Amino acid sequence: MGLQTFHFNNMEKFLNLTVDDVSAISPPKVICTKGLDFLEEYFSKKDIFRASDEQRIFIKCP
Numbered sequence: 001m002g003l004q005t006f007h008f009n010n011m012e013k014f015l016n017l018t019v020d021d022v023s024a025i026s027p028p029k030v031i032c033t034k035g036l037d038f039l040e041e042y043f044s045k046k047d048i049f050r051a052s053d054e055q056r057i058f059i060k061c062p
């Protein structure tokens with residue numbers, strides 16, 4: 001499961017899980033320091049976007 005730093009640092013308050021609880025299953029690791037970094041990398045690698053490929057982009061015609 002991926003969490004932004006704010007939510008990770010406050011997961012005991014939000015999810016009732018401590019860092020020790022999570023670390024017992026698997027050690028936490030940083031994948032991306034902020035969500036914008038992830039989006040910038042994704043968009044820089046992807047040339048063409050198609051709604052049918054993305055499955056979460058919906059185009060509604062009147």
